[in-house]
Amino acid sequence: MSDKNNASLLGGHAQYAKGAVEETIGNVTGxxxxxxxxxxxxxxxxxxxxxxxxxxxxxxxxxxxTEKKIGHAVGCQGMVQNAQGKERRQ
Structure with missing residues (x-):
């Protein structure tokens, strides 16, 4: 995978976590x-x-x-599934 793909994937994970936190703040504060x-x-x-x-x-x-743990923590089922796919390919 190219560095650009790695950056996109990592950036996407970070943005998803950010979104999950923002949504939680919205739910807590209304x-x-x-x-x-x-x-x-x-x-x-x-x-x-x-x-x-x-x-x-x-x-x-x-x-x-790590990807599976982060996926569970932020509620990203796609991350969990991607991690499980990696495990099956190993």
Missing amino acids: SQAWKDSGVHDKQEATETMRAANQRSCECPVISSG
Whole structure:
């Protein structure tokens, strides 16, 4: 995988986590703006990660175990599934 794909995949994960935090803040405070921002960030992040994964299935920068833990922590089922796919290919 090229460095650009790694950066896209990592950036997508970071953006998804950011969105999850924003959405949680919105839920806790009742702020619709925070909720909307979080949902938007998560949608964009999902698109970014999907595009990066289509270019290549492997991400050597993030281990499957780490990716799975992060996926569970932020509620990103795509990260969990991607990690499980890496484990099956190993």
